[in-house]
Every structure is written in C-alpha cells, then in structure tokens.
Amino acid sequence: MHLKLAYRNITAYKKRSIVTLLLTTVTTALLVFMTAWMDGSHSTILSNAVEIYPGYIQITGKGFRDNPSFDNLIFDAQAINDKLGKQAGIAAFGARFETFVLYSVGEKAVGGMLTAIEPEKEAHLSRLADSLIKGEYLQAGDGNQIYIGNELARRLKVDVGDIVTFIGSGADYSFAADNLKIKGIFQTGLFEFDAAAAFLDKSYFDQIMASDNSATHFIVLPEEPEQAEQLAASIGTNLGPDYESASWNQIMAALVKAMQLDSVFGYITLGIIFTVIFFVIMIYTFLAVFARIRELGILRAIGTKPSEIFIMLILESCLLALVSVLLGGLIGASAAWYFEANPIVFASFEEQFKQYGMAVSAIPTAFMPLVILRDMAIMFILSVLSTLYPILKANRMQPVEAMHHV
Template sequence: MSVDVKMAWRNIWRNPRRTILTICAIAFASLLLVFMLSFQFGSYETMINTSVKIHTGHLQVQADEYQDKKSIRLVVPNPEKIANLLDKIPKVEAYTFRGQAFSLISSKERTYGAVVKGIDPEREATVSRLKALIRQGDFLSKDDTDQALVGKLLARNLRVNIGDELTVVGQGRDGSIAATVVKVKGIYSSGIDEFDRASIHIPLETFQEVYTMRGVVHEVVVIADSLGDIDTIKRTIKANLLSLNLKKALTVLDWNELMPGLRQSIEMDLVSGVIFYFLLVLVVAFSILNTFLMAIFERTREFGVLMAIGTTPGRLTKVLLIESMTMTLVGIVAGIVIGSLVTVYFQSHGIDISGASELLSQFGITGRMYPKLSLLSAVSGPLAVLIITFFAAIYPALKVRRMRPVEAMRAV
C-alpha cells in the first residue's frame, strides 16, 4: 500500500464517529436513490402496462389522421392483411380489432352520450383487461350479437342493470342512421372515471353491421412482449405497411402518441423526482464539504509541517482526495448493495397501495405496486452522489494548495 493511501486511510479513522456518520449519510442517500428510482421506474411500467391494457395497447395501426379526428369514415380497410403481417412478427404478444363511434345511449329513463366500441370478444381478452374488470354479469362471448358491456358509472347514470335494454343511436359510416337495441350483459369498473362513465362495448360484428362498416375496423390494437420491444415492432410494421399496397394511408402509433397525457404525467413525476433527488444529493454534498473543511482546519498545522519538510501541495491534495473518495465509495457501495436488496425484496413482495390516491386509480393502478431494479436505477443515483461529492471534496483539497508553510504551522 502506498504511503499516500496509508496516510489517507489512517486520517479517515482519526475521528471514527464523524467518518461513520459521513459514510452513513452517503450510504443512506444512495440507498434512497436506488430504491426511489426503482420504485418510480417500476410504477411507470405498471402505469403504462395497466393503461395500455385498458385503453390503447402498446401500438395501434389506424388510418392516417384518425387519432386526431376520430372520424368514423377513417378506417383500416383490410384488417386481415394487417393480421397476417402481425402474425409474422415474433415480438407481438397479441392483437385485436376495434371499431368505435360516438352515439347516444338511452335507457328507459335517461339518455347519455358515450363511445360505442366494437370488440372481438376472444381477441380482446388477450389484449385488454376488460374481461377482468367485469364486476357484474359476464364478458361477451364469441356468439353474442346484441349484447353490451357497460361502464359502472354509465350504468348508474342510465339506471340500468344486467339484462336491461339500451337503445343505441348514432351515425353509420355511410352517413345513414345507425340504431340498435342491446342488452346489458356485463358491467365493468376500471377505476378510471372517464372510461367507466362514457363507454360501452358491443361485439365487433354487431358494430360493423349497425354502423355500416362492411368488414373494416378503426383500430388494430397490438400488445408487445415487453415495453422494450415496441420500437422494433413499430419499425417492422411501418416498413411492411408499404408492401401491402393499401389504397388508403395507414399509420402506426405507439402508446406515447396514443396517450400523451400518460407520458406527460410520467415526465412531470420524473422532473419532480429529479428535483427531490438533487436536493438530497446536495445535502449529502454539504455534509461531505463540512467534514472535509473540518479536517482541513484541524490539520492545518500538520499540513504546514508536511510542506516544510518538502511535501508538495499537489501531494497533499491527492491524499485529501483519496480520503474523500474512499469514504464516498464505501458509502456508495454500501448504499447500492443495501438499496438493491431492499428493492429486490419489494420487487417480489410489492408495496401495498390500497389506500392510493385518486390520481393513481385513474391510471388503473390499485392494490400493490412493484419497484423494478435495473442497472439504470441502481447506478444513476449513486453516480450523481459520487460526482457531486467529488466536486464538494475538491474545494477543501484545493484550499491546501494556497497555504503557506509558515502560516499553516502557526495554526492552533
């Protein structure tokens, strides 16, 4: 071991209590950062996966401009061709077709406006959580025709229950009046007010017939194996759409584009998190700065002697930086290890958020939340601690360079 390292190590343990407290502060900050970042990333993934499995899917193939205009006339003309294409992409977990149109829904007593969605019952069950959200009655089956699933809030507003009839009146794709009567087969509750208050689901074939769709759909909804596969699948679909020689232009949108509100919520949460983490790291940096300024004040006389016997200021700076970085690294490694262990525990057991806020339930998150440990969440926070504490340690280390031996040796 070089004398510089030996001196630094022994200096660190001159005041064990102060050293341990400083290392604990660094370790605690690192632990907190690892856990909090993992928790945030885990919650984002849960929010995205939950939302896509209620609303949009990871990806959708739509007619150009359908996302903005939601016009019933903007359709995907040959859904079976898209299906053939998706069947050949390995990372696609499932897909389904949907049609949707805004209509008036009337019960015996009341009328409300709502989105009528045409779904393929079998395929929908593989893509969305709708089946699991049924609280009363049953999910649609393959042979159902004039049956409907109604959101819990809409059912309450319309004052209908299982078996009651609803009259649906809207406009067909060809401009004609689209009207039908359906029976309530199931009532679902997602916790997302907008979804539960303003949508009903009917079989896709019924939808196509009522709204004069003639075999076309509005959305091809795709679920990927994982979030990381979305970009690849999107690129593959886009590249292959051209080869289908379709008459009308189609577009491929991912969840980011389909649910800009979710992305903005995540971004806002991340920004507020980063501000909190920055303040946390800053507090630790001041703690380190304080420790090292104290060390310099206590050892000023010693530094004077070291310079008097020929030690260069550069060497003193080096010893001080070894001291600070050793303490920081010990703290960071301890923080990463303990933080990762805590995260892994909660990653498998989850954190109970049954009393979660209304905001979380709007993203369909209820019950338990699972942090997700990744290289990014385990390393990025502690790395920020390392960088900021390095800069905090540089100031006192450089202060030594400005000392004059005779003045330093006069220090008490």
C-alpha cells in the same frame, strides 16, 4: 502506504467519519429510491395508457385520426386481416369498431363508448379480459351480452345480469338501438375509461350497426414491443397509402411529452436537493479538514510532500464515499425492489388520482439495476468532488503557518 494511512485516519477520527458516512449513505439511498419512484410512476401511467386499451400499434383508414368519422373507416377489414396475417414481427392483431352511444336504464341515461371487439383476439391485445371483477368476459357468439366498465355500471346503477338499452348511429348513419344484457364488469384502473367504456362481440355488433367487414381501427401487438415504431412503419408500407399505421408514441404523443416534461422537472428538483447536500458535505469536510491543519503542518515539516498529503486525503474521501455509496445503494435498491413487488398504496388520495384518470392509487417503484448503478456512480463522484476544495485549500498552507493554526 497511502492507503494504510488513509484507513488509519478514518478509524482515528471516528466521529467525523461516521457523520460523513451517514450523510452520504442517506443521500445515496434517497437518490436511488426517488429515481425508482419517479420511473415507476411514469412506467405505470404509460403501461396503463398503452396496454389497457389503446395498444402498441393502431391501423386506421387514411384521415381517420384527424377526422374520426364514419366516412374514414376501414371498409375492407378482411383485406387488412389477410395482410397482417402475413406480416413478420406481429404477435397478435384484431379489429375494433368504436362508436359513441347513449346508455339508458329506467330514467337514468349516460353517454359512453360502445366498442365492437373480437373477444379471443382482444384477450391478447389488451388487459380487458384480465380486468374482470364480476361476471364473465365476452366470448365469440355471445350475441347481445355486454362487457361494461365498473364506473359506468355504477353510474347506471346496474349489475351483472341487468339489461341496458343503448341508442346510437349505425355505420351507415342509420338509427340503431338494442337491449343488452350485462355479462361482465371490468376495472382497468383508468378512471375515465372505466366510466365510459363497454364492449360487444363484433359479430353481433356488425348486425345491429350495419358495420360488416368494417372497422374504425386494428390493434397490433408486436413480438418485441420496443420495436413498435419500426414495425408500424413496415406495416404502413405494406398496407399502402389508403391506410395509416402509428405506434403508441404517435398515438399518445401528448402523454409521452407530459411524462418527459415531468421527468425533467423531477430531475431538476433532485438536482436542487443534491446541490444543497453537496455544499453541506463540502462545508462539513472543510471544517473537518481544517481541524487537522496542525497535523498536516507537522507532516509537511517532517518532509511529507504536498502531493502525498493530497493523495492521502483523497483516498480517505474515496474510501468513505465508496462505503457510503455501497450502503446507500443497497438500502435504496432494496426499497425499490420491495416496493416494485408491493406497490405503495395511497388510499386517502384516490380522488386526486382520479383527476389524472387513474382509479387505482397503488404506484410501484421501478427496480432497474443499471439506473441504480448510475445513481451510485453520481453520488460517488459528487461526494469526492465535495471534498476536493477543502483538501486543496488546506494543502496550500505553508508548514509553519499550518503548525501555528488554531
């Protein structure tokens, strides 16, 4: 009976019901979409940071992370290679040797990073191969052919097939220099990385840099990336005290904390917005309920109990909130799903994105059903709670007082 009365009252006061419905629907849609947008932007930044180059797990010589000098290299890369081959839970792994050199073309000189990689393995460990935009990706045995970032190529004013000269220091601190032919150009989307990085086949790099059987670090791809922390600890135990194994959470601790802090401020902002909306709904409900005071007084006068009136009004609130939340959740979820597949592009803000290390200004949302359901539940609870005070206030009035209310 109470449910029928609640439904009748909703349809009887159409204007009030429609306004309440629209207000809660828009608020729910906004909450769902903004959460998806915030999670999507953070996920994009973190996935770029992890998968484009640094990797989920890095293995280094003891002390290398604190003091990245040639004195703290991995000097027996083959031994590490053999042990990792027997380690459970690893999908792929490979050695790298990073050094910083001076690139030169004609009178133009630019400092940057030159990294030795195992091309076939690296294709599974990072997005370097997938980031090719011109020319070809490296292959084993390519000799002096180099794979270079598009921003670095632009700064040097070179293209595929051009020759770049580099000068640097070998692993034994000897002088090293060579002419390298550009085989391919890549664009990862990390602006600073694309402006400084270039890659060479490790077998050729070892010859000119005196780094045979050495590496600055190994990259490991777990079979289950979410288990990177546990696998890194297991690898560290297996390799012994002369080596350090760290997951991406440790390698990029500053970025992880920055994303967490940004999330906190994001939710604080959303909290302030929805606190305001909560009181707007409450005030509107207060006016709507008090417009019906005479009706409630008549119901009390003919013997309707306060508890029955309370249940009827709460059911009205719950029905409106449920329909609003379902509609708003559907709208917000649809927008989140669409913009996950079709990221929002901010072409006019490309320079601002570069300041954060991103050359690609397309940001997707994150379509996560459980998070969407959580946001819908929050909005349902807030919507019902916002009507609680006006209902209790109106229900405390005596029948005679209510019937004479203007």
